[in-house]
Amino acid sequence: MSQARHLAGQRCWVVGASSGIGAALASELLARGARVAISARREDRLEDVSRGRMVVVPYDVTDAQGTARAADAVRERLGGIDLVVWSAGTWQQFDALDWDREAFARHVEVNLLGLNNLLAAVLPSMVTDRAGHLAGIASVAGYRGLAGAEAYGATKAAQLNLLEALRASLSQRRIRVTTISPGFVRTEMTEANSFPMPFLIDPDRAAHAIADGLERGDHEIVFPLRMALLMKTASVLPVRVWDAVAARLARARMS
Ligand SMILES: NC(=O)c1ccc[n+]([C@@H]2O[C@H](COP(=O)([O-])OP(=O)(O)OC[C@H]3O[C@@H](n4cnc5c(N)ncnc54)[C@H](OP(=O)(O)O)[C@@H]3O)[C@@H](O)[C@H]2O)c1
16 A cells, blocks of 8 residues: 555645645646646635646535535546545634634634545545545644644644544555645745744645655655654653643743
């Protein structure tokens, strides 16, 4: 299941491609010879990314029926789907001392239930065909609990677990599943962040790392390297040690 596979000629659908990592990845896939369909809500931004070179299918990931219609439209216009990349997402700084039920629910609806809608729309035909590749952009933020990321981090941890479980279940049907965990990337999502973002990279670099990992057949793509090393180390720290680190980070953020 980990054999290398070139992207040239593959029919790829990138969901969440009107800006940021998804937009850069769509262009990178195209440059590597793939045929590309892109989705998100903002049609004008999708057209800017496409510049007439991609299939544009706008939809809202929180709409299950809309997702099914979008998947049908992509399958029809590309003649099938070999690779689906989930890049849609939302992030908002969270204040646990002033619990915002709606903000938390919005993260779950977009980041987790949106992915659920997509899986329901693309998996049945992949299972029937015994072929296909799912790649989900989660985050290193899902590795450990971080103050201010209660809503976002919870959905990212869930995505990591979901993608890992799917990799095992779907291996029986020769369907590949790739977990993508970026560190900080300079996009609309991070532009309002007021806290330090170590090892911040541009979306083009992120897209390059993702496309390289997909072609190598990696099960997991984590970048940039220094952030991967930092957060992989954090992920194995004992809870008491992590709690001390995280509390210090929380205090630094509030001061
Ligand atoms: N930037 C980072 O530092 C970083 C780090 C780790 C992981 N990530 C993850 O990488 C992925 C891409 O994020 P990004 O940084 O590229 O941010 P971004 O530029 O804000 O892109 C988010 C994308 O998701 C789409 N989206 C949001 N809500 C949607 C909805 N209801 N329906 C359809 N599309 C929706 C947006 O399109 P519309 O608004 O047009 O709908 C946009 O195309 C996310 O999953 C994010 O969590 C980002």
